[in-house]
Amino acid sequence: MKQRIYPKFENIYKGNLHTHTTRSDGPYELNKILKAYKDMGYQFLCISDHRKYYVSSIKDNEEFIVLDGMEGEVGDSCYHIHAIADYSVEVKERFEAEGIWPVTEQDPQETIDEYVRRGNICIINHPRWTKMEYEELLEPEGYLGIEVYNNNCDRESLTGYATDYWDYLLRRGKKVYGFASDDAHAEDLHLNVREYFGGWICVSAEGLSQKNIVNSLKTGDFYASNGPEILAIDREENTISIQTSPVKSIAFVAWPEHGLNVYDKFGKDIREASFTIPKGTGYIRIEITDQYGKKAWSNPIFL
CATH class of the missing domain: 2.60.40.10 (Immunoglobulins)
Structure with a gap:
């Protein structure tokens, strides 16, 4: 009997989980970023400004939604851990809109545990750019996956690809998924070669809502691409x-x-x-x- 691995649902949604605005160190205001991705045919976006949590008012829509989240940092370590809100779980306390995640002395595992406790899934961003050792990805538990392609890092310093990290983890039995993203910081929306629209995921989901998209991320019902x-x-x-x-x-x-x-x-x-x-x-x-x-x-x- 034939088993469909991907897609599980008829609907396929294209989105980017990692980009920045003037809320942290991005060059463009939030509304300009949202319009740019929508105009390019994306159906969802996560605003992942550094240590500043974004809570969207567009959680369920037939055309375009924005996922809640942020890119957190663990002290002065090489861990940049992405938190994305998971509304399929009930939690006592979530991150507040515009809440600042401080640079603390928590270790990576404590940070992941805190994000999950507050109702988020976790992704570890750009391991090659942050010069991570393979073992540093093997140690933590409870994160969903890693960026196997980061367009900004590829443009900046040829540090965007990380499939070797991925295979290292998979060979040791760690069940993690692979993500591609923009991580755009440059003021180059007007250029042909830019940090925007260069890495994305295509998600098979029951419908276009934060809850549905994140549920499909949790089951791996998506693929990553830069082409x-x-x-x-x-x-x-x-x-x-x-x-x-x-x-x-x-x-x-x-x-x-x-x-x-x-x-x-x-x-x-x-x-x-x-x-x-x-x-x-x-x-x-x-x-x-x-x-x-x-x-x-x-x-x-x-x-």
Whole structure:
């Protein structure tokens, strides 16, 4: 029997979880940022200003919503931990609108625990840019995933890609998801090459609301991209198959057995591929690359 891995729901929503405004160190006012993403066809956005919590009035809408959240920092450490409100859980106390998260002496685990206690999911941002050691991501518990691509870091210092961190964690049994984002800080909305609109996620959700989007993030029902599209992933017995937009290659990354890289030997675009799961495989994730070198990443399929 064929099992649909992605998407679980008919509705697919494109969004960015990480961008900044003049509320912290971004160059543009909030309303200009919201309009820019909406005009570019995004359906959701999270305002993740540094240590300053944003509470949205647009929680449920047919066209465009804004998720509550902030990008917190753990003292002078390399941990930048993203908090996004999860309204599927009941908590006694949430972060207040415009509330400032102080630089404290809490360690990363205490910070994650505090964010979750106040009704948030947690993502660890740009591990390569912050020069994290692999083990520093292995130690904390309770976070949902990491940024495997950060457009600002890629533009600034070629530190945007972090799939090696991701595979390190997955090989050691840590079930974390992969996110792509802008993390835009530059005043370059008018330029062709910019920090905006360069990394995003596409979420399969029951409807366009904060609660639905975050519920799908928690189950991994999304993919990350800086270019190509993942249209469908299916499993039938021991075979994984995928359909994509036109790409140069489709790589099935597996562990501990080797995966498979599928491409056309004449260099033409491909749009689908299949992989037979080797016995003993722990996880498979799929990474697609188009002719321009742009990529998209499925979430791991845990076996």
